Amino acid sequence: MKLIAKLSGVGKEYQIGDQTIVALQPVDLEIRAGELLLIIGPSGSGKTTLLSLLGCVIYPSYGQLWVKDQMVNNLNQKELAALRLNTIGFVFQSFNLIAPLNALDNVMMPLQLKKIPRAKARQKALDALELVGMLDRKNNLPKQLSGGQQQRVAIARALVTDPELVLCDEPTASLDANSIATVMQELVNLSKQGKAVCVVTHDPRLLQYADRIIEVDAGRATEISKKDLSQKLALH
Numbered sequence: 001m002k003l004i005a006k007l008s009g010v011g012k013e014y015q016i017g018d019q020t021i022v023a024l025q026p027v028d029l030e031i032r033a034g035e036l037l038l039i040i041g042p043s044g045s046g047k048t049t050l051l052s053l054l055g056c057v058i059y060p061s062y063g064q065l066w067v068k069d070q071m072v073n074n075l076n077q078k079e080l081a082a083l084r085l086n087t088i089g090f091v092f093q094s095f096n097l098i099a100p101l102n103a104l105d106n107v108m109m110p111l112q113l114k115k116i117p118r119a120k121a122r123q124k125a126l127d128a129l130e131l132v133g134m135l136d137r138k139n140n141l142p143k144q145l146s147g148g149q150q151q152r153v154a155i156a157r158a159l160v161t162d163p164e165l166v167l168c169d170e171p172t173a174s175l176d177a178n179s180i181a182t183v184m185q186e187l188v189n190l191s192k193q194g195k196a197v198c199v200v201t202h203d204p205r206l207l208q209y210a211d212r213i214i215e216v217d218a219g220r221a222t223e224i225s226k227k228d229l230s231q232k233l234a235l236h
């Protein structure tokens with residue numbers, strides 16, 4: 001299947017005063033269309049950092065990163081924003097919904113940035129809200145929604161542009177078992193339709209949905225088989 005993203009020795013460090021924090025050690029990774037990649041590991045291990053690099057939200061400190069055929073290291077902020085808008089759907093750990101906009105307007109936002117005509121944008125946004133079971137709350141502001149409902153609106157916003165690369169940071173953290181199954185099944189469907197989907201989680205129950213697994217521990221990201229990870233988790 002088509003290569004969507006490629007990391008070659010990509011890592012990230014932060015400088016705070018005279019302290020250097022290595023958030024992610026150099027990693028090689030290829031992500032292809034048609035697969036659901038699970039990124040799993042404890043708090044502070046570097047999962048969001050890895051996802052943010054893939055999502056072109058932060059620049060790598062070292063290594064080379066390609067998303068589709070673009071070398072991300074060489075892009076300026078404007079080019080990066082265009083790449084994000086056209087290729088990537090990102091569900092942030094903190095949702096990042098726009099407070100004064102209702103659910104529908106939040107989901108329509110990326111389509112308006114893409115200059116899609118308003119009527120068409122509205123219909124696509126309504127479809128996306130329906131997919132996550134939030135159609136009846138379309139006129140609500142984020143503060144009028146529960147955490148799990150905000151999370152579902154954020155998922156609708158990430159999917160509404162039909163992105164080739166779907167990145168979700170703990171998309172099920174605030175959801176109950178039923179909503180988890182719905183959301184994960186939808187992400188599996190997207191991967192089957194030919195998208196590349198990456199999901200960050202702490203939750204081993206999501207293993208069943210994964211085609212591939214990256215385990216992140218103390219800034220080190222390594223691929224692990226489902227079987228090996230299940231055995232490892234059973235030992236703890």
Ligand SMILES: Nc1ncnc2c1ncn2[C@@H]1O[C@H](COP(=O)(O)OP(=O)(O)OP(=O)(O)O)[C@@H](O)[C@H]1O
Pocket residue numbers: 014016021022023024041042043044045046047048049050093
């Ligand atoms: N902007 C930043 N400045 C300084 N340090 C940072 C920054 N972002 C992340 N870090 C550090 O990098 C490390 C990895 O952080 P990251 O957010 O990737 O972890 P995580 O695995 O997503 O954790 P969680 O499961 O709690 O969300 C942490 O030690 C964190 O403090």
Ligand SMILES: [Mg+2]
Pocket residue numbers: 047048049093169
């Ligand atoms: Mg995180």
